[in-house]
Amino acid sequence: MSEATGIGASVKRREDLRFITGSGTYTDDMNQPGQAYAVFLRSPYARAKIGAIDSSEAMAIEGVLAVYTGQDTAADGLGDIPCGWLVKSKDGSDMVAAPHPPLAVTQTNYVGEPYGIVIAESVAVAKQAAEAVTTEFTELNAVVDVASAAQSEQIHEGVVDNLAYDWELGEKAATEAALASAAHVTELDIINNRLIPNAIEPRAAIGCHDRVADHFTLYTTSQNPHLERLILSAFVKIAPEHKLRIVSPDVGGGFGSKIFVYAEETAVIWASKKVGRPVKWTAERGESFLADAHGRDHVTHAELGLDADGRFVALKVRTTANLGAYLSTFGAAVPTYLYGTLMAGQYKTPNIYVEVQGVYTNTAPVDAYRGAGRPEATYVVERLVETAARELGKDPTDLRRMNMIQPGDFPYETPVALVYDTGDYEASLDKALEHSDYQGIDARRVEARERGKRRGIGFACYIEACGLAPSQLAIQLGAGVGLYESGEVRMHPTGSVTVFTGSHSHGQGHETTFAQVVSTKLGVPFEDVEIVHGDTGRVEFGLGTYGSRSLAVGGSALVMASEKIIAKARIIAAHMMETEADNVTFADGVFSSSNQQVTIQEVAFAAYVPADYPEDLEPGLSEKAFYDPENFTYPAGTHVAEVEIDETTGVVELVNFVAVDDFGHIVNPMIVDGQVHGGVAQGVGQALLEHGIYDENGQLLTGSFMDYCMPRADDLPDFTVDTTVTPCTHNPLGVKGCGEAGAIGSPAAVMNAITDALGVKDISMPATSEKVWRALRRE
């Protein structure tokens, strides 16, 4: 029996064969004839004026081709790297976007910021030359602390109080009034710790310029090559789009950090024309730590008002979000439209008001990292709810249950601008309680106590909005691009199919799931469908992969294109069977009339060899579609963490983790489970291990895996994952995004478990052993 390959089957991934045999092609595995190598000049200071740069000694080293600085890119007319989302402040004014030149020209604003590029015959020579460049810096006071950034020295000219924007959402007066009359108000001060994404493949780029055609090709580690092309073309002015090709081959993880347009890739493609040679750059991990966009980094005060019965009456949130030194590609949107809009969570809180001050600091830019705004929102809501339950002496699951939006309430419009289409939150909660044996927790606490361990359980009932949409609304709200996705289904004369998607896979398994979708829709063998992605030279357009959008948006585009194929093929089939199209049915790759059948492969052949063919119908069988979703998808679920804390050392062990998620219909359950596992591990990492720390001078203290603690296998238990299903109401597959859920629910669940075990109101992430030990000592 052959393996099932349709929608819903756990098809083994076809991309795996190359990865497990070492035959993947990542950017650093590629080389171009005659290539030279780049090393960047990076600021040793968090904030410094750039004075004279002397590269004469470097240029004298044999094998050095060029040393360029920000002066050179500026002189060449290279544009700034833009932020792709314009956020407006409370008073209606536009956010203040500090200019972000690809290479710093007059001032550097974070440690590791590139201000020059050295190009040589080898990396070793380029490094030697970079060390030989002398730069006169005048060090300035660094602004590092997010909470006091507004009261600190001004970093950028024209940015008063280092404030990019002061944004709000919801009804302030009504929320404050409801809080004032609430029977109980739970307050929390919360820090959402800075994270460093650390995809295991460091960023890399090879820029090439064809002098004859004046055409550029950039091979790079991008999650969204078309967006990169658009920005490099329209804003940075590298070249017009038809003269610029971006190829994103196998990419070793992204988690958001490879969405953005960075200085290094920009400088490499620009420099390839200047030196007339392909230029290759591969980040060392230390560079990734310094110069990849970081994630999270919020300071928040939040208040939840409840009535005498425990019903939520109001939620007020004030957050200061660290944007870093510059606004990265989506940096402005993450702590606003991807954060404030999620504050209703799974609950019918009638009054919500969120205000967010986005501040600049002399740290690496902060942008989307797996979950992007939604883990932060979930952390606020779910830490508050759990704390409120404790303060009121209620069971935390009961308190949640009585406030949850019920299945009959959908579509449900929240006070913070979203309309949830569907869900059944209690179903996930019930299943999660069963898997986690909530009934037995008291016995487990007692048993643990006998072993000198404090056992605690914590919940997070999260919701997320993913597959950002729709384009028109997003653009009204400040998005600089549409949020649709493109797809092309090209059926060949012999019936095999090449599919082109604007979505990009860097671990998600598109080559498998998208083939499952198209082969099921067209009724052709799975093996006959091949997926092409990650090359602006082959794929028409696309917005890439971020925000758990690939299947919900990109997959939907492929369904639309497949349906167009079927519609056209039906006309051809009807002609072949000498009947009307209306009389033809299609199932499992076969068109049937009352007395005849033709396969879609036969139709394809007829379409390309149109001997006897419908009049007025174009030959060929290839269709494109752009799918623009009418709404977000709203995955939701319950995560339950159980921890044991060693009373003597403060070490927290995650002993059990249950995730029950509603992703709507599922195309490949194996892959979905894997996405949840990975997301949970990153969320647990945030809660227990990971923290990007700068010292008061803006030096990154956690600049390597020696000091930045990545989750290892022995830090984690096996996870229990399960799903419930309420299909998305507005996309053709009924699917919701699954890539970020794990990272969204888990930090709050883990921290709720830790505070439960300790009996303390709050402890900041990551809950390191020393922090926990200190909390235990305060008892």
Next chain:
Amino acid sequence: MKISITVNGRQHDVDLPQTNALLVDVLREQLHLTGTHVGCDTSQCGACTVHLEGRAVKSCAILAVQVDGQAITTIEGIGTPDDLHPMQAAFRDCHALQCGFCTPGMIMSAIDLVQNSDSLDNRAVREGLEGNICRCTGYHNIVKAVLQAQESM
């Protein structure tokens, strides 16, 4: 400076550009065996793991000159698409990889772990893989794959 090494059963005479060339550099750049990856600069992520004289080592923490005369096996040397090593097969079977970047190193470590342990349970696999970082899978399916491969190795 010349060294002679046996890689995946084939002997290579390699002319090192400089004495400071790392084993991983020679594998990737001179022998074009790009399945061995570099994921960090502090010799911690384990993406560069290969077998040296049969044991897992980090090829980014070894100078090429140090292995003159020795035998190295890389991910390219343990199986082919048509004839996978049981560990490779188990990784695919259990969905133990996503982006694939850490995978070669993870597989090479896992093979050493299984070969040099009596009988591994879940915890022992987790502890045995502490020299390899994966950012995608949360390790759940990697552990499952190693336990599965153990049965057929």
Next chain:
Amino acid sequence: MYQFNYHKPATLDEATALYKEADDPIYLSGGQTLIPTMKQRLAAPTDVIDLAGIDGLSGITVSGGVVQIGAFTRHAQVAESEAVRSAIPALADLAGQIGDGQVRNRGTMGGSVANSDPAADYPAAVVGLGATVHTDQRDIAGDDFFKDLFETALQPAEIITSIDFPVPTRAAYQKFPNPASRYAVVGVLIADFDGTIRVGVTGAGPCAFRACSIEDVLNENLDPDALDGVEVPDAGFNNDLHASAEYRAHLVKIMAKRAVVQLG
């Protein structure tokens, strides 16, 4: 990595001669610390002298109540050695907790001890077991070997050849690993030599040391609870991102208690 001259001497004499001739030489043993350090351009020796070609530096022998381990013996060999496991199981345990599997397959005992990294594991055994460090020139008592942060009693050019670990009645090693680097935040080795207790501590201070206050208490009463009242002063302890001096002092006590429990 900066450029350097590479040497692979065949004898100790040749190695020391090379060392003395070079401007800024360094010995290379397993290289698990040195090579990453050089790779990050934090060390720039002019000459790297690889000790791998010298015969007789590797191996394990047990006789006369002493486990002798050659300096070039790799951590995995010690961890997996039946001889070590039956004579001093705590030493095999310790070796099995160094770094990670790949590091243990490559790193050597001599390299680790000579480097005197404050967070390395072996120094706890050298001190705790009262080892004797043999060099090409002399014998150095374990108690006198570690001097300070990355500083030992070794003279320039001097090479560790082997280390003798006296076999105790029983011993135990307890490590509190740094979750990021897996080095020891604190490691405590407790050895019982016919009722005389030695306590070696690594990770807590600038280099490994004997915890005399703990030894005194345990010599009176070899009971984990006896340590409850002991003050471990944190003066001079390491204080960094991963653990304050105060927390390290607390961990020394906790790891010591656990080691006593493990002694059985």
